[in-house]
Amino acid sequence: MAKSERTYERIRDLVLSSAYKPGDKLTEAGLAQAVGASRTPVREALRRLHTEGFIEWEKNIGARIPEWRPEDLWDLFAVRAQLEGAVAQRAARRISAEEREQLHELAAQMEALVERPEPGYLDRIAELNGRFHRVIMTASRNQRLSSLLSGVIQVPLVYRTFRGYDRDSLARSMAHHRELLVAFAKGDGEWAQAIMQAHIYSARSTLMNMVDRPDDPDANPDANPDTEGP
Secondary structure (H helix, E strand, O other): OOOHHHHHHHHHHHHOOOOOOOOOOEEHHHHHHHHHOHHHHHHHHHHHHOOOOEEEEEOOOEEOOOOOOOHHHHHHHHHHHHHHHHHHHHHHOOHHHHHHHHHHHHHHHHHHHHHOOOOHHHHHHHHHHHHHHHHHHHHOOOOOHHHHHHHHHHHHHHHHHOOOHHHHHOOOOOOHHHHHHHHHHOOOOOHHHHHHHHHHHHHHHHHHHHHHOOOOOOOOOOOOOOOOOO
């Protein structure tokens, strides 16, 4: 792995961990010392993290950790549940056989990681989950609805949520994926919509629990120590 990529991943892990609190400022010098890198790859990592939405950047202030109020998170996931439910409903009627096969493969990869966890597996599941949901967005054949949904899916929150999943939460998420696949195979839009909404609300519950207990070391006793969230 290239040094710049390692620097990016280390800083991302710090951002997603409890090392910093919401609103904390991130300095190039401080991060360079924390991850053992020079300022150039740190600066590149900060630019990438800002582009991806992991950090905020303000003129004359610089980089800092985003602040999320509980009520903001609650409302954001409520909007996402409605939009993504509508996407799933349309996808059930328009999805191709090839797209269903892609979803089956992604679901299988996520399940394999759950069964045989290894360092970084929760982040890998988050990446695969993102691909799973993007296939469904494409299958809806509704660009305007997909664009609206893209605006409310916050990648940092997705990663934080998965880092708070215990074994039961992961099993429930995987079961939602499998039930979605059955609904798509049946072409049942209403069923797919209901499952997707339950899927998003379940994720919201996990994230809100993390917000309520940010410093509780037992909040996720089953998490891999290399990927434990705040």
